[in-house]
Amino acid sequence: AQRVTQPEKLLSVFKGAPVELKCNYSYSGSPELFWYVQYSRQRLQLLLRHISRESIKGFTADLNKGETSFHLKKPFAQEEDSAMYYCALISSNTDKLIFGTGTRLQVFP
Amino acid sequence: NAGVTQTPKFQVLKTGQSMTLQCAQDMNHNSMYWYRQDPGMGLRLIYYSASEGTTDKGEVPNGYNVSRLNKREFSLRLESAAPSQTSVYFCASRESGGNGYTFGSGTRLTVV
Numbered sequence: 001a002q003r004v005t006q007p008e009k010l011l012s013v014f015k016g017a018p019v020e021l022k023c024n025y026s027y028s029g030s031p032e033l034f035w036y037v038q039y040s041r042q043r044l045q046l047l048l049r050h051i052s053r054e055s056i057k058g059f060t061a062d063l064n065k066g067e068t069s070f071h072l073k074k075p076f077a078q079e080e081d082s083a084m085y086y087c088a089l090i091s092s093n094t095d096k097l098i099f100g101t102g103t104r105l106q107v108f109p
Numbered sequence: 110n111a112g113v114t115q116t117p118k119f120q121v122l123k124t125g126q127s128m129t130l131q132c133a134q135d136m137n138h139n140s141m142y143w144y145r146q147d148p149g150m151g152l153r154l155i156y157y158s159a160s161e162g163t164t165d166k167g168e169v170p171n172g173y174n175v176s177r178l179n180k181r182e183f184s185l186r187l188e189s190a191a192p193s194q195t196s197v198y199f200c201a202s203r204e205s206g207g208n209g210y211t212f213g214s215g216t217r218l219t220v221v
Contacts, residue, residue: 101151
């Protein structure tokens with residue numbers, strides 16, 4: 001079964017601290033993985049997709065097929081990074097986006 | 110270019126009432142989706158439409174119906190609202206084989 005697991009509901013850090021939001025997945029095949037961000041009461045926005053391997057707002061994520069993980073990292077958190085972060089996977093044969101339960105990141109000044 | 114537009118933004122219903130949530134996209138995307146977002150449960154797929162004229166059930170379809178009226182519009186209907194359907198509903202669209210989804214701004218629905 002296809003599944004995305006985000007083990008942390010809440011992650012709290014101080015400004016300037018490193019951040020790692022964990023994401024593990026189960027999928028039989030080659031997954032297409034994404035990170036979405038939702039700022040307070042706003043729509044979801046695409047943050048990263050693993051295929052592009054780019055860095056957005058200082059965030060990076062590397063797909064580790066051996067560990068079936070796609071953790072989101074940022075070396076120095078900023079207060080404006082406070083938001084809800086969702087890891088998601090697209091099933092290639094159905095085109096459906098499957099979400100994890102999300103992690104709320106709080107960055108304190 | 111508005112992207113994905115949802116109406117209404119807020120709605121309060123009484124148990125048993127019916128309503129339709131509207132969604133329209135102007136990006137000429139083939140695929141459209143309806144999700145509900147609940148605390149601690151993330152986003153769960155209700156229904157999706159891979160192309161005009163086709164619809165399929167997602168993870169939590171019970172109590173909902175959908176209509177893909179044309180390529181632009183994908184509506185979600187609650188025939189007899191229940192308190193368990195209190196949620197934030199998001200519509201999304203995607204170009205087949207393209208990048209990630211584009212989401213609407215959401216509809217906050219409360220059923221009392």
